[in-house]
Amino acid sequence: MPPQRDIGLYIHVPLCRQRCHFCAFYLEIATPARIESFLSALERELTLYHQQNLLDERALQSIYFGGGTPTTIPSQQLAALLDRIRNTYLVTPDVEVTVEAHPSTVTLSDLRVLAEAGFNRISLGAESMAPQDFIPIGRPGTISETEQAVANARTAGFSNINLDLMYGLPGQSLASWTATLQSLLALDPTHISCYALTIEDHTKLARDIATGLVPAPDEALQIEMGEAAETVLASAGFTRYEISNYAKPGNACRHNLLYWTDGDYLGLGPSAQSYVAGSRFGNIAHLDTYTSQLENDQLPVADRLPLSVEEQRRDALIFGLRLLNGIPNSLTADDQGQREILNQLIAKGLIVEEGTRTRLTPLGRRFADSVASELF
Numbered sequence: 001m002p003p004q005r006d007i008g009l010y011i012h013v014p015l016c017r018q019r020c021h022f023c024a025f026y027l028e029i030a031t032p033a034r035i036e037s038f039l040s041a042l043e044r045e046l047t048l049y050h051q052q053n054l055l056d057e058r059a060l061q062s063i064y065f066g067g068g069t070p071t072t073i074p075s076q077q078l079a080a081l082l083d084r085i086r087n088t089y090l091v092t093p094d095v096e097v098t099v100e101a102h103p104s105t106v107t108l109s110d111l112r113v114l115a116e117a118g119f120n121r122i123s124l125g126a127e128s129m130a131p132q133d134f135i136p137i138g139r140p141g142t143i144s145e146t147e148q149a150v151a152n153a154r155t156a157g158f159s160n161i162n163l164d165l166m167y168g169l170p171g172q173s174l175a176s177w178t179a180t181l182q183s184l185l186a187l188d189p190t191h192i193s194c195y196a197l198t199i200e201d202h203t204k205l206a207r208d209i210a211t212g213l214v215p216a217p218d219e220a221l222q223i224e225m226g227e228a229a230e231t232v233l234a235s236a237g238f239t240r241y242e243i244s245n246y247a248k249p250g251n252a253c254r255h256n257l258l259y260w261t262d263g264d265y266l267g268l269g270p271s272a273q274s275y276v277a278g279s280r281f282g283n284i285a286h287l288d289t290y291t292s293q294l295e296n297d298q299l300p301v302a303d304r305l306p307l308s309v310e311e312q313r314r315d316a317l318i319f320g321l322r323l324l325n326g327i328p329n330s331l332t333a334d335d336q337g338q339r340e341i342l343n344q345l346i347a348k349g350l351i352v353e354e355g356t357r358t359r360l361t362p363l364g365r366r367f368a369d370s371v372a373s374e375l376f
């Protein structure tokens with residue numbers, strides 16, 4: 001029998017206090033009524049999957065509460081939900097339990113409740129450390145709230161703290177981005193994610209750019225900012241282990257590594273995606289429909305795609321190439337045609353083969369999606 005893949009649980013909370021101008025995710029504005037209906041439907045979804053024994057008695061290696069903003073839900077209720085999960089599924093003794101939080105949604109006492117409940121990793125959406133960057137992207141909150149949230153998280157007992165940043169923001173200069181990185185480092189996180197801003201259709205930011213209210217992103221500057229991040233963070237002891245992710249030694253995000261190392265994950269909540277036993281499936285992106293289907297004891301799955309062995313290999317290659325140490329050579333060059341494409345990508349300086357692994361070069365990382373799609 002082949003070895004079982006690692007598995008994690010993802011809880012998607014599609015609730016936020018307000019919508020940021022760049023955000024195209026499915027979400028609802030958090031109200032007490034929305035929170036209640038979401039939590040009771042989620043409880044039902046947990047139970048249905050448990051009855052199906054979908055995880056086949058496998059122990060969870062990670063549990064990740066993402067969103068949205070999970071901390072729009074009161075901390076006591078998040079703690080109770082985590083308790084419920086731990087009473088329903090097996091978990092490994094060193095399970096990584098992450099909660100994403102917007103800095104202005106958590107107090108010290110909230111963070112204490114979460115740490116005591118067993119959350120051992122927190123991911124705070126800092127986005128920038130320059131207040132002027134928040135205006136065009138409509139990100140609520142202040143820099144001092146970010147600083148306070150990090151200090152409070154540490155006081156509450158979180159030693160594994162991620163801070164999310166965005167770069168290529170309207171009006172952001174290279175100097176201001178570098179200053180943001182330095183200010184962030186002063187908060188001493190263990191993990192930093194740096195995402196290039198992308199302009200999604202049908203967002204307020206896309207409209208503001210179209211009408212000239214906000215300057216369009218400068219692609220060349222964004223590339224320079226990505227390179228600056230690697231230099232600044234490397235000199236502070238962070239290793240870039242994935243295109244957008246940096247960690248101090250031993251602090252790579254175990255949950256996200258599942259996505260890039262062909263692991264399994266079960267996603268619960270509206271619009272959550274899953275990959276279990278070679279099958280991809282995704283929940284309906286609509287809270288009311290999600291709730292009403294679960295009230296009728298139906299899983300709220302909108303689409304399901306069993307993958308052939310070849311498709312599973314393709315996905316493992318596409319996601320794995322995002323890792324700085326790449327993929328095992330066994331995932332590539334399965335046939336003559338693919339070997340030729342690989343040779344062309346190597347000749348163009350986009351990919352290198354080293355020992356038993358194949359990885360993107362710095363140039364290839366800029367075009368990661370198109371390089372991966374060329375291979376299939």
Ligand code: SF4
Nearest residue numbers: 016019020023067068
């Ligand atoms: S907090 Fe995150 S999920 Fe919520 S609106 Fe802003 S970007 Fe979107």
